[in-house]
Amino acid sequence: MVRPTPALAAAALSAVSSVVSADVNHATLEGMTVWGYQGWYTGNWKWFSPAEVIAGPPTGDQRVLTDYIPYVADYPEECREPTNFVLADGSTANWYYSNCSAVVEKHFQYMQKYKIDGVFVQRFDGAANPNDQYYEAGVQVLQWVRQYAEQYGKYFAVEYDYSGLKPSSDPSTYLSILKDDFTKTVKPLFDSPSYIYQDGKPVIEIYGGGFDNGGTGPQFQSLFDTMASTGVTPWKILGVPWTWQQQQPPANDPNQNWDLFQSVDCIQPWGVGSYNSASDFANYYKNALKTGKATADSLGIKFSPVIHAGTENSNAAFNKSSGVPKGAFGQGRANSTLLQYSLGNVTSADLKPHFVFGAMFDEYTEGSQILPALSWNELPPNPNPGFAGYDDGADPYVYLDIAGQWTAEFHRTWGQQPLSP
Ligand SMILES: *[C@@H]1O[C@H](CO)[C@@H](O)[C@H](O)[C@H]1NC(C)=O
Ligand SMILES: *[C@@H]1O[C@H](CO)[C@@H](O)[C@H](O)[C@H]1NC(C)=O
Ligand SMILES: *[C@@H]1O[C@H](CO)[C@@H](O)[C@H](O)[C@H]1NC(C)=O
Ligand SMILES: *[C@@H]1O[C@H](CO)[C@@H](O)[C@H](O)[C@H]1NC(C)=O
Numbered sequence: 240m241v242r243p244t245p246a247l248a249a250a251a252l253s254a255v256s257s258v259v260s261a262d263v264n265h266a267t268l269e270g271m272t273v274w275g276y277q278g279w280y281t282g283n284w285k286w287f288s289p290a291e292v293i294a295g296p297p298t299g300d301q302r303v304l305t306d307y308i309p310y311v312a313d314y315p316e317e318c319r320e321p322t323n324f325v326l327a328d329g330s331t332a333n334w335y336y337s338n339c340s341a342v343v344e345k346h347f348q349y350m351q352k353y354k355i356d357g358v359f360v361q362r363f364d365g366a367a368n369p370n371d372q373y374y375e376a377g378v379q380v381l382q383w384v385r386q387y388a389e390q391y392g393k394y395f396a397v398e399y400d401y402s403g404l405k406p407s408s409d410p411s412t413y414l415s416i417l418k419d420d421f422t423k424t425v426k427p428l429f430d431s432p433s434y435i436y437q438d439g440k441p442v443i444e445i446y447g448g449g450f451d452n453g454g455t456g457p458q459f460q461s462l463f464d465t466m467a468s469t470g471v472t473p474w475k476i477l478g479v480p481w482t483w484q485q486q487q488p489p490a491n492d493p494n495q496n497w498d499l500f501q502s503v504d505c506i507q508p509w510g511v512g513s514y515n516s517a518s519d520f521a522n523y524y525k526n527a528l529k530t531g532k533a534t535a536d537s538l539g540i541k542f543s544p545v546i547h548a549g550t551e552n553s554n555a556a557f558n559k560s561s562g563v564p565k566g567a568f569g570q571g572r573a574n575s576t577l578l579q580y581s582l583g584n585v586t587s588a589d590l591k592p593h594f595v596f597g598a599m600f601d602e603y604t605e606g607s608q609i610l611p612a613l614s615w616n617e618l619p620p621n622p623n624p625g626f627a628g629y630d631d632g633a634d635p636y637v638y639l640d641i642a643g644q645w646t647a648e649f650h651r652t653w654g655q656q657p658l659s660p
Pocket of ligand 4: 633
């Protein structure tokens with residue numbers, strides 16, 4: 240197993256800087272490795288379709304929506320949902336609920352045990368709308384994240400996902416929903432000692448700027464401006480496509496994205512889908528991350544790479560004409576080496592980004608999770624309708640372990656003490 244070398248740790252360690260706000264010390268984003276937290280498993284609907292039937296070997300138009308089966312042995316029974324899938328050992332496969340406090344608490348216990356800094360909680364534009372079916376569940380998960388981050392000495396921030404914005408979207412609707420959500424639900428979190436700050440400002444990421452057919456540069460600027468209009472200017476991170484550097488004005492910038500890119504504090508090109516093997520990663524590192532960091536430096540903004548453990552999205556994206564789900568594509572994780580290589584490179588002094596974002600902590604749907612999952616030889620054998628597994632013999636917690644090892648290494652790169660107690 241490739242691990243960072245602790246020998247490098249010796250030189251000049253300094254304490255992580257912190258700022259004072261609302262009479263509490265907040266940890267600073269610089270040097271952190273954070274993971275995206277979906278918290279969206281609020282029922283069978285996110286694991287299986289249709290949601291009303293008990294999940295099991297699909298018949299007719301039924302579909303499995305997850306690429307991996309979660310490992311749920313650490314969750315109490317009331318947080319699990321039994322399925323009709325029978326595992327290789329004859330036991331029943333279970334889903335779990337994100338909106339169960341013991342699940343969120345266990346996740347923070349994992350972060351403590353494996354020395355992972357924390358998470359960016361994903362907040363989709365729809366889910367921030369009180370009319371949304373899952374609004375209450377999302378707010379509940381966010382409150383538990385705060386509670387357990389504080390209890391276990393971990394850190395979090397909020398990331399809005401506005402990838403659903405269209406140039407034709409009506410600003411009077413989405414801006415007022417954002418303003419309400421930011422004011423009522425998100426701003427109160429800034430008082431938490433676990434909320435992540437930078438330069439005295441609470442960190443907020445908005446994902447989805449600069450994508451084809453997505454919202455325009457001015458629309459995304461208005462999202463940040465709306466937050467600032469409530470009296471708190473966040474430290475602004477923008478999630479963009481990995482091809483963002485090509486959108487130079489005037490010829491390649493019809494949606495005025497370049498001005499937006501220059502106006503934020505930190506740019507974060509999305510990395511899921513950009514590589515699936517060590518050699519792909521080498522190209523990505525050279526052509527998107529190294530050049531992206533140099534471009535961000537030249538614009539005077541910070542840079543954050545996105546890495547992942549391997550990802551596929553085979554089952555959720557399945558459609559009949561594209562063929563059967565590709566369970567075996569889970570080999571794309573290369574038995575954990577893909578995560579090791581990608582973290583090893585982005586946490587090095589050679590790139591030294593402002594912070595590292597891992598996609599994702601809990602996303603079994605696209606198969607990018609670092610949470611424990613079942614291995615190939617545990618999956619339902621007759622037949623396996625397209626689940627991928629971790630390698631036989633691998634520790635189910637291997638990805639949490641690797642994430643923590645490189646988190647410590649990245650703090651060393653920044654000359655910091657690890658944040659974990
Ligand atoms: C989780 O959220 C769903 C959707 O709102 C709700 O039906 C369910 O009761 C919630 N589960 C728990 C344990 O609160
Ligand atoms: C299904 O997959 C095919 C082939 O990849 C694609 O052309 C088509 O658009 C997909 N249909 C839907 C509804 O996504
Ligand atoms: C960087 O990635 C390459 C594969 O692209 C790998 O061979 C190398 O070991 C990685 N470096 C570190 C420090 O992990
Ligand atoms: C994957 O790694 C585990 C140790 O983490 C090892 O036991 C297993 O043999 C490996 N599998 C493959 C296919 O290399």
